[in-house]
Amino acid sequence: METAVLSVDRLNKRFGGIVAVKDMSFEVQAGEVLGLMGPNGAGKTTLLNLIAGTYSPNSGRVNFRGRDITGLPAHKICHLGIARTYQIPQPFTSLLVRDNLRVAATYGSKKGDKLELDEILDLVDLSKQKGMMAGDLATVSLKRLELARALASNPTLILLDEIAAGSSDRELPRILGIIEEIRKMGKTVVLVEHVMKVMVEAVDRIIVIDKGEKIAEGTPGEVMKDEKVLAAYFG
Amino acid sequence: MKIPRLTTLISVAGLVVLALFPVIGIPLRWLNYLFLFFIYLALANMWNLLAGYTGLICLCPHAFVGLAGYTLAIGSWLGVPFQAGLIAGAAVAALFALLISYPVFRMKGIYFAIGTLVLPEVFKVWFSYWRPVGNIYQGMGAGYSVTGVGGVTLGDVYWLGLVIAAVSIFLVHMILRARLGLGLTAIRDNENSAASAGVNVFRLKLYSFVIAAFVMGIAGAIYYIYSPRINPTGGFDIRWLLMALMGTVIGGEGIEEGPIIGAAIVTFLTFLLASYGAWSLLIQGVILIVVVTVMPQGIAGLLRQVGVYRFPAKLLQAAEGKIYKNLK
Numbered sequence: 056m057e058t059a060v061l062s063v064d065r066l067n068k069r070f071g072g073i074v075a076v077k078d079m080s081f082e083v084q085a086g087e088v089l090g091l092m093g094p095n096g097a098g099k100t101t102l103l104n105l106i107a108g109t110y111s112p113n114s115g116r117v118n119f120r121g122r123d124i125t126g127l128p129a130h131k132i133c134h135l136g137i138a139r140t141y142q143i144p145q146p147f148t149s150l151l152v153r154d155n156l157r158v159a160a161t162y163g164s165k166k167g168d169k170l171e172l173d174e175i176l177d178l179v180d181l182s183k184q185k186g187m188m189a190g191d192l193a194t195v196s197l198k199r200l201e202l203a204r205a206l207a208s209n210p211t212l213i214l215l216d217e218i219a220a221g222s223s224d225r226e227l228p229r230i231l232g233i234i235e236e237i238r239k240m241g242k243t244v245v246l247v248e249h250v251m252k253v254m255v256e257a258v259d260r261i262i263v264i265d266k267g268e269k270i271a272e273g274t275p276g277e278v279m280k281d282e283k284v285l286a287a288y289f290g
Numbered sequence: 291m292k293i294p295r296l297t298t299l300i301s302v303a304g305l306v307v308l309a310l311f312p313v314i315g316i317p318l319r320w321l322n323y324l325f326l327f328f329i330y331l332a333l334a335n336m337w338n339l340l341a342g343y344t345g346l347i348c349l350c351p352h353a354f355v356g357l358a359g360y361t362l363a364i365g366s367w368l369g370v371p372f373q374a375g376l377i378a379g380a381a382v383a384a385l386f387a388l389l390i391s392y393p394v395f396r397m398k399g400i401y402f403a404i405g406t407l408v409l410p411e412v413f414k415v416w417f418s419y420w421r422p423v424g425n426i427y428q429g430m431g432a433g434y435s436v437t438g439v440g441g442v443t444l445g446d447v448y449w450l451g452l453v454i455a456a457v458s459i460f461l462v463h464m465i466l467r468a469r470l471g472l473g474l475t476a477i478r479d480n481e482n483s484a485a486s487a488g489v490n491v492f493r494l495k496l497y498s499f500v501i502a503a504f505v506m507g508i509a510g511a512i513y514y515i516y517s518p519r520i521n522p523t524g525g526f527d528i529r530w531l532l533m534a535l536m537g538t539v540i541g542g543e544g545i546e547e548g549p550i551i552g553a554a555i556v557t558f559l560t561f562l563l564a565s566y567g568a569w570s571l572l573i574q575g576v577i578l579i580v581v582v583t584v585m586p587q588g589i590a591g592l593l594r595q596v597g598v599y600r601f602p603a604k605l606l607q608a609a610e611g612k613i614y615k616n617l618k
Contacts (some may be wrong), residue, residue, distance in 0.1 A: 107486060133488035141486075147479040149544070150472075155485055158476045159467055163488025 059118075060085040060243050061212055066105055066115035068098075068267075075101040079115070083212070088234065088244040090254050092278070093264035094287055099247040100142055102264070103214045106245075107139040108132040119212070133163045138210035142217050142247075144197035146204075148190030152181060155189050155200060156207035163208025166268040170209050178236055179203045180229065197222070202233065213237060215246040219253045231257050255279075263287070307501055312445030321448050325516060327557040328451035332509035333530065334537030334549035334556075335458035336502035339465065341535075342544035344498040345478030348397075349407035351534045354383040354503045355510030356413055356525030362511045363434040363520050365421040372439050376450075376511045383507030387499045395495055410526040410575060419524040430556045433521025434515055447516040455511050461505065474498055478544075506534075529571075533560075536574060540581045542588025551589050 059082035068076040075098045083087045083089050091099045104110045106117055108129035115126045123133055138159070147155050156172045176182045179199040184192060189200060198218060205213055219230050227250070234257045237244055248254055254261060254275055264272040265287040271278050278284055313320060333351055340346040358379030365375040391408065397405045418432045465471045473494045476484040485491050510530070514520050533556055541552020556574065563570035585592045593599065 109486070110480065128490075129482075129485040130488050130490045133486060139486055142484065145480045145483040147476050147483065148329035149479055150475055154472065158472055158484065158489065162473060162476075162484075162490075204483070204487060 056197040058084055060120060061106070061245070062118045063102075063103070063106065064118065066102070066107055066117065067113045068101055068110060069119060074121065074267050076105065076112070079264075079267070079268065079269060081262055081272065083243055083245060085243055086238070086241060087259045088238055088246065088257055090149070090258035090261040090275075091245065091247045091264060092249075092254060092261050092284075096266075097264040098267040099223050100216055101262055101267075103139060103216055106132075107137060107214055121200075130162070133159075133208055133210075134165070136211035137214065138163065138205035138208050138212075139214035140198075140201040140205050140216050140218060142168035142220075144201045145199055146189040146192070146200050148188065150189055151248075152176070152182070152187050152189055152200060153185040154202050160209075170206060172207060175203050175206045178206070194276060195226070210242065212243045212245065215244060215248075217247055217249065219248055219250040222250070227252060255278050296606055296613070305452070305456055309449065312443075312448050318444055321444050323557060323561060325444070325451045326446050326560070328448075328455035329509045329513050330533045330537055331455045331549060331553040332451075332458040333506055334541070334553045335455075335462050337534035338543060338545075338549045339462055339474075340498055340502050342538060342548070343462075343466070343471065343478060344474045344495060345481075346495060346498065347403045348499070348502070349403050349531055350409045351506050352526050352528055352530035353386065353406075353410040353413055354506040355513070355530045356410060356417075356520075356522075356527075357386055358383045358511040359514040359520045359525045360417060360434070360508035362514055363436045363518075364423055366437045366439070367434070372436070372442070372515055376508060376515070378505035379511035380504045383510070384500045384504040387503035388496070391492075391496050391499055395492055399500035410528070412530075414522045414526045417525070420579055425445045433519055433524070436518035436520070439518050442515060444516075449510060450512045451509075454505065454512060458505055458509075459550070461501070462525070465501075466546065470494065470497060498504055515597050518555050531573070532574075534579050538588075540578060540588060542592075544589030545588060545590040545594070548588050549589040555589070 059085060062081075062084040064080050066076050066079040067074070070092060091102065093099055101110065105112050108124070108127050108131065111126045116123055118124065118272060119132075122135070124135060138288060147158060150158070153172060153176065156175060160170070160172060172184070173182070173185070176185050179202050181196060181199055181203060184196060189197075192200060198220075202215070202218055205215075217235075220228055231253065234244060234246070234253075238261075246253070258275060260267055260273065261271075261275055263278055263281070263284045270283045270287060271281045273281070308324070311324065333355075337348065337351060340348045361382045362372060362375040362377035365378055366372060370378065394402060394405050421432070423434075465474070473484065473489045476487065476489055477491055477494060481491055485598065514525075533553075537552035537556045538549050539552065539557055542548030559574050559577070560570065563573055566573070581588065587595065
């Protein structure tokens with residue numbers, strides 16, 4: 056029975072002699088929040104890039120809602136309903152905050168399918184800054200702008216790359232709340248995160264990656280006790 | 291009927307005044323200066339569209355100008371009237387832009403710049419040997435004259451120049467306010483994010499490139515109606531690039547009124563320094579370096595920062611308010 060919104064089948068990606076992703080296969084069910092975990096350099100961001108179309112895999116397939124999207128360019132994948140954030144925020148610095156979202160809403164979503172931009176800004180707490188140039192925003196706000204821009208194209212699946220990195224203890228509950236709101240919108244989320252609290256509280260299932268390969272898959276509880284996971288992190 | 295804004299009315303009035311110059315006895319010298327200003331302005335506006343708004347540092351305006359000029363010249367010997375030759379020239383330039391876009395857009399940043407810089411040099415050599423009409427040229431130049439333009443007066447080309455200058459301003463203005471402008475700015479600021487947000491980066495760059503090539507082609511062809519002799523070194527002279535580049539950078543890259551101010555300065559300097567021969571280009575180059583170092587935002591950028599527009603803008607707003615209140 057095909058309920059998986061995203062399925063990744065034996066993906067391989069090499070950069071020269073370095074294998075970044077090896078034989079990666081997994082499924083994401085509609086409406087779930089899937090976490091990707093692993094030590095630095097494990098290949099998590101590369102995997103996101105492969106799904107989002109920034110890279111093409113050397114072999115393997117990516118299927119989204121029953122359609123093969125392997126090797127499609129990034130903008131086409133956005134049109135099909137996948138949005139992503141970048142680990143290091145990449146805003147449109149000379150555009151206003153609100154216009155950053157407008158780019159995604161205008162170019163990334165199907166006609167008549169848009170979310171209210173002001174509501175999105177409200178959700179990520181950027182309402183006050185909407186008239187500011189993105190280049191003038193504080194660094195902490197840029198991560199939230201990344202998230203807002205990803206939401207602005209009204210995606211079905213949203214890929215978050217370390218959205219909680221560098222958040223203070225005060226900001227973290229807000230981020231957990233935002234992820235919950237996104238889930239309530241009916242969207243599916245795949246998130247890469249190092250911050251354990253997010254992994255434990257916001258996520259339904261976790262996949263652990265080390266050196267480009269999947270080493271564990273399961274609920275947060277199962278995964279945290281897995282021997283291979285502990286070995287990967289602590290040696 | 292919607293009542294137009296005061297700024298629009300002032301702009302249109304200005305255009306009408308400029309259009310009247312040839313018939314109200316403005317000295318020919320001034321018509322010459324203004325004509326060249328119009329051509330440089332059209333080139334600078336398009337260069338601004340490419341570099342200032344799309345992030346494409348295009349170093350081949352002289353390829354577009356030369357191609358259009360040669361199409362006009364060769365066409366004139368094949369019986370093509372110059373009016374059609376003008377459009378044909380622009381079309382050839384645009385077609386060329388379309389064809390090279392595929393290889394050239396694969397190069398990023400500085401490599402794109404170098405890739406485009408090479409193209410006019412190739413044409414210089416090509417047109418030195420390729421002479422589809424007429425005899426082998428005796429002596430230096432390997433050029434063509436443009437025939438069939440004997441009846442064209444300075445006033446006529448002046449109007450052609452005014453039209454293309456106005457079109458270039460209007461075009462940039464409209465693009466910036468349309469969907470295309472939003473996408474181009476996104477591409478300029480961050481290509482990867484733009485692609486992830488659904489922008490077809492290649493296609494938008496292509497639109498920008500082809501539009502710019504077409505308009506630069508028209509400007510170039512108009513120039514060769516005004517000065518109806520073309521040869522490889524003149525038609526593909528790097529000066530066309532320099533006028534466009536300096537006009538944009540000195541005036542203010544990525545700012546709508548930048549090329550207007552910049553092209554005016556560049557035209558003025560060209561004539562002021564004309565008697566100094568090769569020094570003219572050196573001096574303009576020094577000015578360019580000074581501007582880039584001291585005010586990289588250009589003169590228009592500086593004016594905006596300093597707030598020079600705030601007072602006239604307030605005056606205009608107040609005037610608009612009064613006038614339209616009385617009309618109701």
